[in-house]
Amino acid sequence: MITSPPSRRGFLTGAGAIGAAALMSGCVASSSGGSGSQSSGGPVTLQSNLSSPQAKSAMQNLVDSYNKRGSGKAELNTVASETFRTQLPTYLTSANPPDLLTWYPGSVANSYAKKDLLLDVSDIWSKPEFAGYSAAQQRLCTSSAGKKVFVPATYYWWGVFYRKSNFAKWGLQEPTTWDEFLGLCDKLKSKGVAPIGLGAGGNTAWVASSWFDYLNIRVNGAQYHRDLLAGKHRFDDPEVRKVFDRWSEALPYFDPNGTALAFQDATTALLQSRTGMMLIGTFFADAAPKDQLDDIDFFRFPVIDPEIPLAEEGPTDGYFASAHTRHKAEVKDFMRYMATAEAQEIYIKGSSGTALPTNPTAKDSGTALVKKGRALIESASDVTQFFNRDSSDALQPTADTALTRFLAKPKQIDSILTTWQRDAQKIWSQ
Amino acid sequence: MAVFTATRVRRRATGVPPVVLAFVLVPLLAETFWVFWPAIQGFYLSLTQWDGVSAPKFIGLGNYREMLGDSVFRTAVLDTVLWLLLFGGLSAVLGLGAALLLQQERRGVGFYRAALFLPVVFSLVATALVWQAMYQPDGLINKTLEGVGLGSLTHAWLADQGTAFYAVIVPALWRQIGYVMVLYLAGLKGIDPVLYEAAKVDGATRWQQFRNITMPQLSSVNAVVLSVIVIDSLRSFDVVWALTRGGPYHSSELLSTYMYSTAFQSLRLGYGSALAVVIFLLAFGVIVSYLVRAFREAD
Numbered sequence: 001m002i003t004s005p006p007s008r009r010g011f012l013t014g015a016g017a018i019g020a021a022a023l024m025s026g027c028v029a030s031s032s033g034g035s036g037s038q039s040s041g042g043p044v045t046l047q048s049n050l051s052s053p054q055a056k057s058a059m060q061n062l063v064d065s066y067n068k069r070g071s072g073k074a075e076l077n078t079v080a081s082e083t084f085r086t087q088l089p090t091y092l093t094s095a096n097p098p099d100l101l102t103w104y105p106g107s108v109a110n111s112y113a114k115k116d117l118l119l120d121v122s123d124i125w126s127k128p129e130f131a132g133y134s135a136a137q138q139r140l141c142t143s144s145a146g147k148k149v150f151v152p153a154t155y156y157w158w159g160v161f162y163r164k165s166n167f168a169k170w171g172l173q174e175p176t177t178w179d180e181f182l183g184l185c186d187k188l189k190s191k192g193v194a195p196i197g198l199g200a201g202g203n204t205a206w207v208a209s210s211w212f213d214y215l216n217i218r219v220n221g222a223q224y225h226r227d228l229l230a231g232k233h234r235f236d237d238p239e240v241r242k243v244f245d246r247w248s249e250a251l252p253y254f255d256p257n258g259t260a261l262a263f264q265d266a267t268t269a270l271l272q273s274r275t276g277m278m279l280i281g282t283f284f285a286d287a288a289p290k291d292q293l294d295d296i297d298f299f300r301f302p303v304i305d306p307e308i309p310l311a312e313e314g315p316t317d318g319y320f321a322s323a324h325t326r327h328k329a330e331v332k333d334f335m336r337y338m339a340t341a342e343a344q345e346i347y348i349k350g351s352s353g354t355a356l357p358t359n360p361t362a363k364d365s366g367t368a369l370v371k372k373g374r375a376l377i378e379s380a381s382d383v384t385q386f387f388n389r390d391s392s393d394a395l396q397p398t399a400d401t402a403l404t405r406f407l408a409k410p411k412q413i414d415s416i417l418t419t420w421q422r423d424a425q426k427i428w429s430q
Numbered sequence: 431m432a433v434f435t436a437t438r439v440r441r442r443a444t445g446v447p448p449v450v451l452a453f454v455l456v457p458l459l460a461e462t463f464w465v466f467w468p469a470i471q472g473f474y475l476s477l478t479q480w481d482g483v484s485a486p487k488f489i490g491l492g493n494y495r496e497m498l499g500d501s502v503f504r505t506a507v508l509d510t511v512l513w514l515l516l517f518g519g520l521s522a523v524l525g526l527g528a529a530l531l532l533q534q535e536r537r538g539v540g541f542y543r544a545a546l547f548l549p550v551v552f553s554l555v556a557t558a559l560v561w562q563a564m565y566q567p568d569g570l571i572n573k574t575l576e577g578v579g580l581g582s583l584t585h586a587w588l589a590d591q592g593t594a595f596y597a598v599i600v601p602a603l604w605r606q607i608g609y610v611m612v613l614y615l616a617g618l619k620g621i622d623p624v625l626y627e628a629a630k631v632d633g634a635t636r637w638q639q640f641r642n643i644t645m646p647q648l649s650s651v652n653a654v655v656l657s658v659i660v661i662d663s664l665r666s667f668d669v670v671w672a673l674t675r676g677g678p679y680h681s682s683e684l685l686s687t688y689m690y691s692t693a694f695q696s697l698r699l700g701y702g703s704a705l706a707v708v709i710f711l712l713a714f715g716v717i718v719s720y721l722v723r724a725f726r727e728a729d
Contacts, residue, residue: 086694089481089482089483089697090482092483093483112483115483115484117483201586201588201589202562203675205675205677256586257567257586257589259586259589259678260566260567260586260588260589261566261567265566392697393695393697394481394695394696394697394698396695397691397695397696398696400677401677401679401680402679404677404678404679405678405679408590408591408678408679426696426698427696427698430479430481430697430698
């Protein structure tokens with residue numbers, strides 16, 4: 001009986017709290033523009049979204065080793081990744097922000113740089129720590145105003161993963177072209193397994209975007225893909241339609257449970273030989289038993305149009321600093337350290353080991369799989385990030401809706417693309 | 431001296447002591463600061479276009495105008511109404527049924543009451559995780575169907591747009607029935623047994639007893655149950671979000687999940703606030719219209 005008023009009040013307070021938080025961040029944003037004081041004191045705070053136990057302790061090792069060098073003091077603050085994602089705008093607009101934050105380079109960092117929320121770190125990019133960084137990485141870390149705003153640390157790659165023992169048992173070869181790939185799917189189907197696992201169910205609908213990304217960069221090229229995601233082309237253009245025509249050719253080979261299983265469960269299905277192969281990023285290895293990883297191999301997403309230069313998805317992770325930081329010099333010193341081979345090796349040793357260092361002189365974990373992955377990205381003519389990283393987290397849900405609907409009702413593709421364009425327009429126009 | 435004490439007594443009787451004033455004003459201030467003011471801010475935000483980073487841009491009723499042409503909003507409204515009817519209706523009927531069945535003190539009845547109430551004490555998110563495992567393509571429900579020879583009925587329950595909505599309602603109901611049952615049990619305990627004895631003497635059937643004694647006596651509990659159900663329906667979020675996130679392609683979208691995804695995933699905080707205002711008006715409208723009617727009947 002008594003429970004009714006509290007539940008209503010709870011509802012109101014909840015709504016109120018959201019409003020209050022939003023309002024406060026609004027006040028802070030408007031008042032903090034001019035504060036550029038260099039007042040030092042206290043350690044540099046690194047706000048991290050790497051909250052899985054392994055990655056968290058690897059980050060702690062990294063911070064500890066920086067503190068041991070004695071050039072500065074840093075402090076790690078780990079936040080649950082979903083909280084981090086929704087709170088990031090608040091962190092950056094706050095007048096007393098965390099100094100350094102983990103996040104993504106490219107268009108995501110650029111959207112914050114355009115609002116003057118990121119610290120310009122162009123000067124440290126001329127330092128020796130950054131000597132070997134490739135032109136592609138430099139481009140990725142540069143804002144549209146020509147300033148460097150990001151320091152990359154690690155990246156990973158996407159590929160079509162399969163079990164070596166199964167392919168050997170069935171006498172199958174890695175395909176290089178789209179036709180060979182479809183032929184491989186046919187053979188796998190005749191062995192009684194679902195050829196292509198997906199993992200776009202549960203709470204990981206975004207995994208389906210990897211197929212869209214790869215088909216688009218194979219059919220229309222990486223630059224078209226980036227322009228499309230930036231709103232310079234339309235989702236109902238004939239070029240995008242071609243992507244889905246290709247996808248329709250492979251659709252009969254997809255696991256019917258593709259949109260019902262989260263990628264972790266889809267990984268299990270692959271390891272248990274219920275599916276033949278799966279387009280996935282190397283993070284899947286975190287959820288897989290270590291002893292089964294030795295049987296895992298991958299091949300490059302097949303070539304569709306030989307005229308189009310081969311780009312690959314190599315999502316990069318790293319750090320940017322808030323423009324309102326009170327520790328500008330200290331943050332830059334810490335960021336220089338993060339770019340060194342030593343720092344990246346410390347992190348990779350402590351984390352799950354499939355990540356690759358961005359510093360070309362840094363050693364990776366050295367397994368055959370990782371070596372092959374590094375060669376894949378280093379030989380790529382262009383590197384894209386991933387759907388949300390090449391556009392924004394706000395655009396990702398529009399893709400999730402469109403792609404799950406396509407997977408269920410491929411015949412409605414025209415109306416799906418019209419809706420997608422309309423939804424995306426709302427995001428771009430704000 | 432006597433006059434002096436008399437005035438003092440009178441003053442004490444008519445004036446409001448400062449402590450009482452403090453008891454009223456301090457919570458009022460807190461409520462104003464933490465509830466009313468932010469609520470008004472929410473209304474203001476619903477008139478703006480805001481991405482959470484730049485300054486909000488005032489666009490008048492633009493968000494509400496957009497709602498009229500938004501097909502996802504229409505889906506969400508229809509789903510919310512359907513949710514209110516199915517979730518609210520079934521939990522009230524089944525909760526009352528369970529309470530009537532379990533009201534008499536018999537051996538083992540405490541066990542059944544506890545069993546029905548148990549889901550209420552679990553966190554809904556934890557509940558949703560358990561149900562998610564059962565709904566998996568190779569989960570308990572499909573395995574059971576195959577086991578009893580109904581393999582043709584197996585389904586990707588949460589991934590199919592035809593079943594996702596109903597698959598989400600079941601865990602929500604599973605929890606709510608126990609809650610409503612407890613409310614009704616308390617109400618049933620408060621009915622004077624003499625009324626039933628008198629009815630029996632008059633030869634009333636069990637249905638007549640239920641119709642003419644139980645239901646009228648439960649009217650105050652009904653008001654509580656209705657408010658609880660309406661509020662719980664409109665704020666149903668966690669179970670839907672944990673199971674389907676409103677998907678696949680908006681087929682299990684409620685106003686609450688649409689508000690959340692608009693505000694915190696698409697970062698369209700202005701439009702999200704407008705959706706929140708609509709939810710508020712709906713809840714407020716339903717409750718007020720019921721209360722007005724209830725008071726009129728009481729007069």
